[in-house]
Amino acid sequence: MAAPIVNAEYMKEINKARRDLRSIISSKNCAPIMLRLAWHDAGTYDAQSKTGGPNGSIRNEEEYTHGANSGLKIALELCEGVKAKHPKITYADLYQLAGVVAVEVTGGPDISFQPGRKDSNVCPREGRLPDAKKDFQHLRDVFYRMGLSDKDIVALSGGHTLGRAHPERSGFDGPWTQEPLKFDNSYFFNLWWQDEDAFFRDYAESHKKLSELGFNPNASAAKACSDSTVLAQGAFGVAIAAAVVALSYFYEIRKKMK
Ligand code: HEM
Numbered sequence: 001m002a003a004p005i006v007n008a009e010y011m012k013e014i015n016k017a018r019r020d021l022r023s024i025i026s027s028k029n030c031a032p033i034m035l036r037l038a039w040h041d042a043g044t045y046d047a048q049s050k051t052g053g054p055n056g057s058i059r060n061e062e063e064y065t066h067g068a069n070s071g072l073k074i075a076l077e078l079c080e081g082v083k084a085k086h087p088k089i090t091y092a093d094l095y096q097l098a099g100v101v102a103v104e105v106t107g108g109p110d111i112s113f114q115p116g117r118k119d120s121n122v123c124p125r126e127g128r129l130p131d132a133k134k135d136f137q138h139l140r141d142v143f144y145r146m147g148l149s150d151k152d153i154v155a156l157s158g159g160h161t162l163g164r165a166h167p168e169r170s171g172f173d174g175p176w177t178q179e180p181l182k183f184d185n186s187y188f189f190n191l192w193w194q195d196e197d198a199f200f201r202d203y204a205e206s207h208k209k210l211s212e213l214g215f216n217p218n219a220s221a222a223k224a225c226s227d228s229t230v231l232a233q234g235a236f237g238v239a240i241a242a243a244v245v246a247l248s249y250f251y252e253i254r255k256k257m258k
Pocket residue numbers: 031032033035036039071130131132139156157159160162163164165166167169170171172
């Protein structure tokens with residue numbers, strides 16, 4: 001499908017859809033599942049073959065019935081109401097906008113949003129999203145395949161400040177934090193990211209990268225953004241931190257599984 005023409009009219013629809021999403025997400029308390037939808041559409045990206053990614057393909061039954069996407073039909077249906085009111089907007093933009101609004105509405109950082117993603121009906125094969133029962137190497141393999149880094153793994157794992165696991169969806173159970181509808185750094189507080197401003201900055205940067213995998217409307221703008229590295233940490237420190245967070249993350253959810 002051709003990329004949408006991002007003109008003033010398209011931007012107007014995006015802004016209206018943003019307002020609708022704010023209202024739905026606040027009234028239905030569905031920020032966590034909207035964020036999970038955005039991530040699962042984007043997280044199938046393969047940087048080598050340039051397939052998958054934030055292209056709306058998750059709306060197809062073939063993909064939303066993948067085991068990893070269990071439960072996401074709820075979020076797809078909520079988005080369908082917004083799409084019906086703003087049909088010009090691509091599903092790909094809509095899902096990523098929903099993710100950005102979910103973070104914003106729950107008190108998280110503002111994430112700059114660039115519209116213009118193309119929709120695709122080509123669904124990736126099952127198995128591209130991380131499997132919570134596998135080890136850290138698997139997590140790395142999946143994120144490196146997307147073209148993301150250890151730092152992105154750590155920052156994005158902080159998305160679990162929202163929501164909970166559901167036994168009927170993933171087999172795991174329970175929230176990760178005490179206030180699962182509040183976007184804050186409580187997921188990391190006892191680890192190392194005690195500075196919430198730093199977490200918010202790094203999260204917003206990694207989330208934007210995730211939401212734009214394979215989508216590059218303006219090469220120079222994208223470069224300017226990625227040059228503004230905010231976390232002053234060496235590669236070694238980041239790798240260790242990622243391992244610690246990932247391990248504690250798996251420890252937490254496994255504990256809840258028992
Ligand atoms: C790092 C690898 C990841 C693994 C292994 C993982 C695994 C999981 C699992 C098992 C669940 C529970 C699903 C359920 O039972 O409903 C979950 C939920 C969730 N995940 Fe992740 N996830 C990962 C990365 C991410 C990322 C990158 C984000 C967003 C930036 C994210 C956001 C969420 C949210 C918001 C929920 C809660 C959904 C709800 O409450 O309905 N996850 N994740």
